[in-house]
Amino acid sequence: MVSTFMPPDTPLIPEQRREMILRQLHRDQVLSVHQLTDLLGVSHMTIRRDIAALEHDGKAISIAGGVRLASHVRTEPSRIDKSTLETGRKASIAALASTLIRDEMVVYLDAGTTTLAIVPHLLGRSGLTVITNDFAIVDELGAIGNIDAVHIGGQIEWANRSTVGPLAATTLAKLNTDLAIISASSWSVKHGVTSPSPSKVQVKTAALATTSEAVLVADSSKYGSFSLHSAIALREFTSIVTDGDLSEGAAGGIRDLGVQLMLASPVEENDRVREPRG
Incomplete structure (x- = not known):
């Protein structure tokens, strides 16, 4: 009161x-x-x-x-739970983020349901190599069939069907990418991208260190929350792709960092590509 x-x-x-x-x-x-x-x-x-x-x-x-006040995220939902959350926003963000991927690129896709939703948009691209720590993304790439794929391995996180930790980060650090698309369960101007899991932070920071461009994909419902471990400051990203429900105050704070802010419009049902399976 x-x-x-x-x-x-x-x-x-x-x-x-x-x-x-x-x-x-x-x-x-x-x-x-x-x-x-x-x-x-x-x-x-x-x-x-x-x-x-x-x-x-x-x-x-x-x-x-x-x-x-900004909320403190202490744990992340499982992959199954994430797949039912904010699906419309994720679809629109994925569609917009996919426009940053060009033929012949080497792209890192971070584990996550938003990054997974990008994969169907890659159908018809040529000369792509996709690096990831996400098994569901590998499954989707296999369904497309014409994209070279590299899974970085590491400690398996069963709940999210991905790999994390120092072994994954070490492998990723030996690779060079044109574009790294990073997911987030919590993000804000003040705290940047954070995670309750230090093993996930290791992979995200390795991805940032070895890429020419870094893009954050995260829906607005996660904005303003933070977790214990800091991963990447928002100013380190080339672009941030989120949905149009982000408040004007938050959008202004991001633009003042000098980061390109891309706001996705809702995806109409007729415009949806094949839904990812993960």
Whole structure:
């Protein structure tokens, strides 16, 4: 419950208001715009500007009618669970991300259901080599049949049908790619790409170190969350591909990093390619 005290007698400057909002968020986690107007004695428009500024800096996340603190992700769902989450957003992101892949490229596809959704878009491409740590992606590539594929091996993570850890990272570090497409279960301007698993971080950082261009693919529902282990700062990416539901404040914060932000429109049912099997 929001603390009950009178609004300040003298107007606060924006930085003071935003610091007060953050202190109250650390107490209550979620606050409505109405609660904040009562708390600070300012207009709805002023509060919305403050929320946008906090989100721009990655300090808070706007929600319908209010604001919340970034959430801490302690575990990731299994591959089966991920395959049922945000499928429409993932399809649109995959379709847009696939336009960055050109013939004759060597591409790393990080493990994940969004990267898996990219594979059907590669049908008809020529001269591609795809490197991955994802067994489901290998299965899909096999169904296409005309793409050279390399699986990097390593410690098997059964729940996500992928490989992780130092052996996978060491193999990947010996390969050079034109484009690395990285997935994320949690991401934000403030924390970058994070993971609850240090063994996944090893692979993501190895992929970044050996590529000419790095692209993040992650839906907006994961934005503003963070996990224990930091992997890649957002400024390290060439491009970030997400969906159009990303808030304006978050989008502004990303663009200020100098990173190309690509916002995917919803994919119409008639435009969908063959659904991946994983």
